[in-house]
Amino acid sequence: MFRRSFFIAIAATLLSPVLASAADLPDLKGREIVVVTENAYPPLQFVDPKTGKPIGWEYDAMNEIAKRLNAKVEYQNASWDAMIPAVSAGQYDIGMTGISIKEERKEKVDFSDPYMRSEMFMLVRADETRFTDPKSFAAFEKGLIGAQAGTTPFYTAVYDNLDGNEQNPRVKLMETFGATVQALRTGDVDLVLTDGVAGKGYVDSSNGTLKLIGGPLGGDDFGFIFKKGSDLVVPVNAAIAALKADGTFAALDKKWFLDYKLGE
Known part of the structure; x- marks a missing residue:
């Protein structure tokens, strides 16, 4: 899935602003994480019509998560119908495309904590x-x-x-x-x-x-998806909590839902 008329309500759910240093989070020691997305859900993730490069809220959030955890991210593309089975099979480490957290999906993949409500x-x-x-x-x-x-x-x-x-x-x-x-x-x-x-x-x-x-x-909560039993769930959840707490997600909300104008 906040709107200042149409946005989903996120700000009210943010934790009290507390700066969290990288030292407070797990260290993945430069581990490479393969993240799959669809690039079809502006402004979460899409191809910038001006540059042809993939951008969006989720890209910024995932890049910051990787930075905080001392990890490297490789992005790949897949269609929506292939994404959950592919992540479930371990083809990718993480899936992101505004995926609603659903009980039936939890039978196939693990979810992160919610990062947005839709x-x-x-x-x-x-x-x-x-x-x-x-x-x-x-x-x-x-x-x-x-x-x-x-x-x-x-x-x-x-x-x-x-x-x-x-x-x-x-x-x-x-x-x-x-x-x-x-x-x-x-x-x-x-x-x-x-x-x-x-x-x-x-x-x-x-x-x-x-x-x-x-x-x-x-309404639904959005979460990142992982293969069942993935050891990335705990560190990513820790990073999500830190990014909520220190206002990073709130800043991304402003950047992508108030300031950015697709196509301009």
């Missing part, structure tokens, strides 16, 4: 007037939702916006979140459900063609 919102074209909330969308029988299978937006679409049937033909499955937004832009679907983070990023870069409507549809 709420689902309805992303539509700016001229949309046929529906304004889940109830009116459900009544709009021709309305289509774009979603990735197995994601929080998919389950929210099925169970909070429609009839609970995961085979409902009104849900059009796509391989990436970016593809669902592109389908929305072109009119192939009428609605995309997104956490406020990604939604705000796409709205800000849409030149007035997209908007968020309605209120938040529940």
Whole structure:
């Protein structure tokens, strides 16, 4: 998944500002950590249209975690549907792509402590007037939702916006979140459900063609994922606590959710 109107509420959950030195954290002694992401979830992680380089909140956070733990990070890409199985199998050390902490996912991977809380919102074209909330969308029988299978937006679409049937033909499955937004832009679907983070990023870069409507549809915590039993969970959790405590995460929130404008 804080918003100063649409942001997910993070600041209220931050620990009291206490500076934490690297000496207080585990030392991984230069260990290389392979981190996989999708680069499709601005402003958490995406490819900068100006430079072609991957950037975002999660990149900054992971780079700082590695710095504090005396580790080196190698980033790789994978699709969402391949990410959890690949991390579970040990192909990568850590997965990051705004992954909601879910009990069923805990059967396959270990999660870090939460680093952010996400709420689902309805992303539509700016001229949309046929529906304004889940109830009116459900009544709009021709309305289509774009979603990735197995994601929080998919389950929210099925169970909070429609009839609970995961085979409902009104849900059009796509391989990436970016593809669902592109389908929305072109009119192939009428609605995309997104956490406020990604939604705000796409709205800000849409030149007035997209908007968020309605209120938040529940909330989830985001966490990094690891292979079951990974020895990285404890040190990463220690670093997350330190970055919350010393205000680093709050500074990243300001950088990516207030100051940064995608596409400018």
